[in-house]
Amino acid sequence: MGILAEFREFAVRGNVIDLAVGVVIGAAFGKIVTALVENLIMPFIGLLTGGIDFSRWAITLRAAQVDAAGEEIPALVLGIGNVVNTIVQFVLVAFAIFIAVRFINRLKRQQAEAPAEETPAEPSEEVKLLREIRDGLRKPEAPIV
Template identity: 85%
Template sequence: MGILAEFKEFAVRGNVIDLAVGVVIGAAFGKIVTALVENLIMPFIGLLTGGIDFSRWAITLREAQVNAAGEEVPALVLGIGNFVNTIVQFVIVAFAIFIAVKFINSLKRKHAEQPAENKPVEPSEEVKLLREIRDALRSPDTPVT
């Protein structure tokens, strides 16, 4: 089988298409979460903490300098606020995925608990014969031979 035929077989499988749809939806969901965190959650947290703007919260390790050649060397900064924003975004995405998986698992459990058909299943001939033997052994008036 040629590599193109293998790729075609791989690409048209249902799982690959589901994965592609998931990636596209995930990217869109990531943008929504980023906007939610940066524009709604973090300003509210900043208000609660006395006006701290977490997006600008940083620790400067080295100030910007001009080297001997006259070129500007940018400052060395730890962007703690951006890191906090990213952690909040991760928690929101992880919680949303947890809720989605929990919902899907509950649907699977409900589906597994439901019988395939509403009518009762007829026992096999062996089960019927074993029941007859059991009942005959329990009965006091049955002679044992």
């Protein structure tokens, strides 16, 4: 089998396509959560904490400087606000996934608990033979003349 044929077989396998769909949906979901955190949740948290804008919250370790050649050396800054935003985003994504998995597991559990309407199974040959013997013994015998 050539490498192209093997790759084609791999690429069209159901699991690979499912994974690709999951990655695309996950990326879109990540963008939604990022927008939700940055535009709705963090401003509200900032309001509750006295107007702190977490996206600009940073600690400057070294201020910007100009070296002897006249070139600017940028400031050395720890972006704590970005870390807080990322943590909030992670918690929201993890919680949303937890709720989705919990819902799916509950549906699976309900389907497993529901009694399946089964058609009665065909009796085995032994059971059929024993029924014939039983029915034959029940018949009244004809009188002997």
